[in-house]
Amino acid sequence: MHFSYARAWRKIAVAVLATGLLTSTAACSTSSSSAAPGAPAASHGKGTGTTDGGGALLKVFMPSTSNVYLAAASQSIKDEAKALNYTVNIVENNWDQTEQDQQVQEWLATGERAAAVLMWPAGAAAATNSIRLLSAQAPVIQFNNLVTPEASKYVTAYSGVSDTGIGKEAGANALAAVEKLKAEGVKFHGPGGKPNVVEIRFTAGYAAGDDREKAFAEATPGAFNMLAVEPTPTVDAQGGFKAASQVIPRFLGQGIDIVYAHSNDVANGVVQALEQNGLKPGKDVILITGTSSGDMTNLRSGKIWSATLQSPVIEGALVVRTAAQYIATGQVQSGDVTIESSATKPELKVEAPHTATYMMNPQVTAENNASFDIWGLSFDKLMGK
Amino acid sequence: MTSTASIAADFTARPTRGSVVRFVNSHTLPLLLAAVFIASAISTPDFATFANIRAILINTSIVGIIAVSMTAITISGNFFSLGIASSTVLAGIVFLAVSGLTGSALAGLGAAVAVSVTLGIMQGLIVGAGLNPVITTLAVGSVIYGLVAIATKGAVVTAGSVDVAWLATWNFLEIPLPVYIFVLFTAVAWFLTEHTLIGRNIHLLGANRATARNSGISPQATTIWAFIAFGVGLGVAGALNASQLHQMQANDLAGLTMDVIAAVLVGGTAVSGGEGSPTRSALGALLIVALGNIMLLHGLDNGWRVFLVGGIVVVLVVALHVLRKVSTR
Numbered sequence: 108m109h110f111s112y113a114r115a116w117r118k119i120a121v122a123v124l125a126t127g128l129l130t131s132t133a134a135c136s137t138s139s140s141s142a143a144p145g146a147p148a149a150s151h152g153k154g155t156g157t158t159d160g161g162g163a164l165l166k167v168f169m170p171s172t173s174n175v176y177l178a179a180a181s182q183s184i185k186d187e188a189k190a191l192n193y194t195v196n197i198v199e200n201n202w203d204q205t206e207q208d209q210q211v212q213e214w215l216a217t218g219e220r221a222a223a224v225l226m227w228p229a230g231a232a233a234a235t236n237s238i239r240l241l242s243a244q245a246p247v248i249q250f251n252n253l254v255t256p257e258a259s260k261y262v263t264a265y266s267g268v269s270d271t272g273i274g275k276e277a278g279a280n281a282l283a284a285v286e287k288l289k290a291e292g293v294k295f296h297g298p299g300g301k302p303n304v305v306e307i308r309f310t311a312g313y314a315a316g317d318d319r320e321k322a323f324a325e326a327t328p329g330a331f332n333m334l335a336v337e338p339t340p341t342v343d344a345q346g347g348f349k350a351a352s353q354v355i356p357r358f359l360g361q362g363i364d365i366v367y368a369h370s371n372d373v374a375n376g377v378v379q380a381l382e383q384n385g386l387k388p389g390k391d392v393i394l395i396t397g398t399s400s401g402d403m404t405n406l407r408s409g410k411i412w413s414a415t416l417q418s419p420v421i422e423g424a425l426v427v428r429t430a431a432q433y434i435a436t437g438q439v440q441s442g443d444v445t446i447e448s449s450a451t452k453p454e455l456k457v458e459a460p461h462t463a464t465y466m467m468n469p470q471v472t473a474e475n476n477a478s479f480d481i482w483g484l485s486f487d488k489l490m491g492k
Numbered sequence: 493m494t495s496t497a498s499i500a501a502d503f504t505a506r507p508t509r510g511s512v513v514r515f516v517n518s519h520t521l522p523l524l525l526a527a528v529f530i531a532s533a534i535s536t537p538d539f540a541t542f543a544n545i546r547a548i549l550i551n552t553s554i555v556g557i558i559a560v561s562m563t564a565i566t567i568s569g570n571f572f573s574l575g576i577a578s579s580t581v582l583a584g585i586v587f588l589a590v591s592g593l594t595g596s597a598l599a600g601l602g603a604a605v606a607v608s609v610t611l612g613i614m615q616g617l618i619v620g621a622g623l624n625p626v627i628t629t630l631a632v633g634s635v636i637y638g639l640v641a642i643a644t645k646g647a648v649v650t651a652g653s654v655d656v657a658w659l660a661t662w663n664f665l666e667i668p669l670p671v672y673i674f675v676l677f678t679a680v681a682w683f684l685t686e687h688t689l690i691g692r693n694i695h696l697l698g699a700n701r702a703t704a705r706n707s708g709i710s711p712q713a714t715t716i717w718a719f720i721a722f723g724v725g726l727g728v729a730g731a732l733n734a735s736q737l738h739q740m741q742a743n744d745l746a747g748l749t750m751d752v753i754a755a756v757l758v759g760g761t762a763v764s765g766g767e768g769s770p771t772r773s774a775l776g777a778l779l780i781v782a783l784g785n786i787m788l789l790h791g792l793d794n795g796w797r798v799f800l801v802g803g804i805v806v807v808l809v810v811a812l813h814v815l816r817k818v819s820t821r
Contacts, residue, residue: 355547
């Protein structure tokens with residue numbers, strides 16, 4: 108009796124597990140629309156002469172849209188492609204370069220042709236071989252992760268976020284905050300009246316964190332007394348809390364004037380850690396952050412002094428526009444360009460894109476976030492909300 | 493030729509040596525922890541400050557609650573749950589959503605615990621039926637992650653304007669509530685595991701499944717109880733984590749599963765089951781956080797801290813394993 112009961116349970120359990128595995132596998136890989144026959148890739152130096160895609164395929168490889176940023180970027184890619192008459196097919200991976208490599212090989216084996224491949228590498232440092240293979244089939248436009256020197260000869264153009272730009276903007280915001288507070292008579296705790304700074308950076312070894320740390324330091328030469336640069340174990344609010352709650356007590360005696368966190372999401376954890384140590388963010392400590400990600404309540408209440416706009420909607424649109432310009436002209440202009448913030452979306456011209464096109468990174472504060480207007484979008488719309 | 497006297501001497505000596513080894517085995521962790529704290533208080537500037545000790549306790553509390561609640565699963569011979577991170581995220585999201593809808597953080601906490609316990613019962617049923625617990629919990633964790641990602645579309649979930657932060661910030665003697673909940677949770681888990689029938693059944697099931705079954709103990713019912721305890725811990729920890737940060741999203745808590753497993757292992761709970769204690773898992777969590785903190789105060793880079801804490805965990809787990817083998821000989 109007991110034996111058959113157990114066997115029945117085993118069968119049920121196997122069925123439940125099988126369903127679960129299928130569901131989870133499906134959740135990790137979604138494609139946006141039916142694949143359409145692709146157009147031949149624009150050969151170098153010879154474009155189609157128009158930004159109208161004529162229904163040609165843009166194949167996209169990117170990490171999972173289980174993250175709000177990627178979900179918004181993915182939707183923006185679809186919207187922009189539709190506007191330019193391209194068909195989009197997106198293959199997602201679960202933040203795993205090995206999985207993405209396999210997806211690339213499987214797609215190449217199908218023989219399907221694409222006008223261009225839009226590539227967000229799961230791990231740029233290990234994606235060179237996939238990019239090389241893709242580049243033999245179609246021009247590769249990379250986005251979000253900066254192009255590594257090894258992959259640079261296979262990537263036609265880069266388009267999207269600049270971690271250096273974000274670090275630079277955060278540095279400028281920190282300097283402006285210090286000047287404002289100095290004018291109000293605030294005294295800082297560091298030697299010679301310099302502000303004492305703690306940096307809560309992205310996880311050790313994460314290239315975006317390296318670039319943001321370096322750019323912040325270069326934008327603020329000698330202006331601060333850097334007490335510590337502490338990496339988060341994970342790039343989220345919990346990681347920020349974990350790192351900050353250990354490092355803040357260490358420097359309570361010396362006095363902390365500024366905390367620079369690499370994203371607003373991480374800074375949400377820092378806010379909690381500061382408060383648990385009896386400090387008032389926004390008053391006792393100035394919190395300067397990078398990417399405007401995560402919950403914005405602390406920024407809107409003034410606990411976070413400023414963030415830096417990193418819009419997934421702009422990034423998604425930009426990578427499609429870069430691909431369309433390359434397909435139209437068959438050429439790339441050398442050098443890089445950072446696009447300006449403008450209230451209206453710029454008209455897409457038939458001209459060669461730059462080797463690297465970076466999105467704008469304006470400051471976001473409690474005062475200005477409600478009045479944001481870039482490409483006709485509010486702050487929330489720019490963040491895909 | 494061995495004399496009768498030497499045999500007698502050897503025979504009488506064995507329990508004494510065994511007792512010493514058993515004493516060392518069961519007290520290694522508390523002794524080590526005490527030694528680490530005393531040595532650090534003397535040698536490490538800023539270690540023995542109230543703010544630093546509080547930071548250690550706060551950082552231990554959430555991982556500790558889950559480690560304590562998972563100990564019953566490990567003792568029962570069902571290894572670990574590999575779906576900890578996604579289950580805790582789900583509990584946090586349920587907590588925030590229900591708190592936002594009802595305006596009550598307590599209602600959110602109740603809902604988070606109810607959902608986690610339900611999932612615990614489901615997993616307990618499957619594992620109790622004989623399926624591999626590692627595969628089961630990994631698959632369930634994967635399903636939960638997928639469902640959370642689909643339901644939230646990757647967005648950050650908050651409780652809106654409802655104040656949920658008090659659950660993490662309310663304090664007594666400047667020690668916040670999660671630390672007291674961690675201590676209370678450990679005490680209750682210790683009592684249930686060591687001094688109740690179901691606790692003894694969990695130990696016996698892990699020590700010898702066949703004997704437990706022959707003794708009339710239901711492996712399925714016992715496993716379900718272990719998973720219920722785990723579900724309560726996940727629900728509470730998820731709610732506390734979400735209240736601490738006022739937000740949660742599908743990709744959060746990526747490193748949580750390994751932190752919890754490390755705490756249970758450092759606590760000396762036998763992976764094969766039958767041996768272990770929630771109190772020791774709590775101390776294991778505390779030791780890991782304390783070691784990281786000491787290295788931070790000494791200015792060691794993150795890479796060195798991860799390397800050294802990992803190395804110490806390996807040495808401790810091996811040492812406890814050897815001691816256990818010696819004491820059971």
